[in-house]
Amino acid sequence: MTVRMYDPTIEAKGRKIAYAPRPKSLAGLRVGLIDNSKHNSDQLLTRIAALLERDHGVKTHIMRRKKSAGIPPSPEIVDEFKSACDVVVAGVGD
DSSP, rough: OOOOOTTTOOOOOOOOOOOOOSSSSOTOEEEEEESSSSTHHHHHHHHHHHHHHHHHHOOOEEEEOOOOOOOOOOHHHHHHHHHHHHHEEEEEEO
């Protein structure tokens, strides 16, 4: 019997992930926070927002909740974040 193990923390062979460029600083930036609708994810993101504003100079934040953790954010959320945010944080709660 053969057992195959896969490491989800590495990129698949032949597939490269195009990561978004990271800002050098968060000072003055607008942050979007995506609540995945799991238990306590909203509380986690609220605390993250406060830390980013207090310790890193984030100008403001917008938090929106997905309908379910298993689906991507709605097109409306994506459009709002594209126009109103400089960076986005997705949170997981359980």
